[in-house]
Amino acid sequence: MTHPFEIGLEQELPADPEQVWAAIATGPGIDSWFMGRNEVEEREGGAVSMETGGRREDAVVTAYEPGRRFATRTSAAPDGRFMAFEYLIEGRAGGSSSVLRVVHSGLLGDDWQDEYDALRSGWPFHLHTLREYLAHFAGRTGTPTFGLRVWDGRTRDEVRTAIARALGADERLAVGLPVHADVPGLPPLDGVVVWADDDRAAVRTADGLYTFHQGAGVAVMFHHLFGAADGAEPAWQAWLAALPA
Known part of the structure; x- marks a missing residue:
């Protein structure tokens, strides 16, 4: 119905x-x-x-x-x-x-x-x-970058914590928190959290908007890159896949 x-x-x-x-x-x-x-x-x-x-x-x-x-x-x-x-x-x-x-x-x-x-x-x-x-970023065109990881058996909180730790936070991200990530093959990510709740987070840098969606057993990324984007999608997919389970 x-x-x-x-x-x-x-x-x-x-x-x-x-x-x-x-x-x-x-x-x-x-x-x-x-x-x-x-x-x-x-x-x-x-x-x-x-x-x-x-x-x-x-x-x-x-x-x-x-x-x-x-x-x-x-x-x-x-x-x-x-x-x-x-x-x-x-x-x-x-x-x-x-x-x-x-x-x-x-x-x-x-x-x-x-x-x-x-x-x-x-x-x-x-x-x-x-x-x-x-x-x-008005007037600029972003390159969309997608990533997905399935974490069978992991709760939403465990997925959220794994992403937070990979961005330099202890357990949770919070709006205004500076974050850092090393993504092999790409320049380091240094930015600030502009959204954080139980299900989603967003980070703004000088050249991108990076968004993370967390659910039970799954993590999804939708990034929007306003600088160089060659190789970014496979690099971010590898970063997500390498996070500790």
Whole structure:
């Protein structure tokens, strides 16, 4: 059985509507703060795709009003499940900031409660990453970098602690904490924690946004690199794989 849902959020952003539009309605813009590698055919009725770790999800543009409104919708699965996203941009007086309203809706499957809870808790994190991007890297295009490790039998807390220790913390990351990581084949990572909760963490450096997602038996990375990125994805995957179990 499917279950309808709707999530609505609002985020003030330190950017004008044109900059916000470029971030939420173009492939390179979405690559710079959200998940995966994205392509957007920039017109109503255009194709949209997101590829993450070998998995591809396709959608279609259902609204395209530059600087104001952008919406997409996935095709319905055999059981009727689908996802729809609507972004509404409103410029603030003075033109240097905007408010972004996001509505995520659709139909979820039998495990709808867990999936809804994950979506609901994830959106504030993603909008915070968007704000970090526009505040510190506006006008630059990030290279998305993905990593995944399955830790069978490990709790979420154990996975979170392993990542925290690899970044130089004792047990937990905290906002404002300076962190350091040595990734073989890449320059050292030196940055500051800009988000930390039980499930997710984000680190900002001079040339990147590094995000870590922690669950029971699994760790996922979605990084956005604004400097040199050659070889970064396999290097970060090797770093994640080498963390003590």
